[in-house]
Amino acid sequence: PxxxxxxxxxxxxxxxxxxxxxxxxxxxxxxxxxxxxxxxxxxxxxxxxxxxxxxxxxxxxxxxxxxxxxxxxxxxxxxxxxxxxxxxxxxxxxxxxxxxxxxxxxxxxxxxxxFDCGDKLGFLQANVALGLARSEFSTPLRAFL
The missing domain is CATH 3.90.550.10 (Spore Coat Polysaccharide Biosynthesis Protein SpsA; Chain A)
Structure with a gap:
């Protein structure tokens, strides 16, 4: 939940x-x-x-x-x-x-x-996690990483 x-x-x-x-x-x-x-x-x-x-x-x-x-x-x-x-x-x-x-x-x-988006690293981690969770971004983002 x-x-x-x-x-x-x-x-x-x-x-x-x-x-x-x-x-x-x-x-x-x-x-x-x-x-x-x-x-x-x-x-x-x-x-x-x-x-x-x-x-x-x-x-x-x-x-x-x-x-x-x-x-x-x-x-x-x-x-x-x-x-x-x-x-x-x-x-x-x-x-x-x-x-x-x-x-x-x-x-x-x-x-x-x-994710602690008040922290620069936490903000970056949140964006990467969101990108990996979205089908249109996950494959190209994984290739980039």
Missing amino acids: SCMAQMIAAYEQLGENLVLVEEVPPAQTNRYGILDVAEDQGDFVKVKGFVEKPEPEDAPSNLSIIGRYIFQPQIFDFLAQQGKGAGGEIQLTDAMASMLSTQQFHGVRYQGER
Whole structure:
């Protein structure tokens, strides 16, 4: 199933705020928002906190938030109250951290292939994978590679 289908199924089971997560190599935690895990429940993890781009030695886990969320409507209240954070912008992660004081969050472990298109190599890998998957490109692309 797609990542959002996985999220919807998890929401139907848990009924709480959800973030999609994926394990990353510990050396890469400084590139992502990382979960502080209260309890590992297999496909789900109960969230204790969120840490934005921690250095590997400071990372509470290697579970990265990969940009898919299901929130309760109160997230908008927390965003409205949020001051500017990193980069002078209102940070979603800060609002989520504030919301943890009143509502539970779970991380949903993504089951599937994902490419980090915010990274040059990840963007290239995504394009090659897409090209190889399309019948009109796969043969000439394989010959090129």
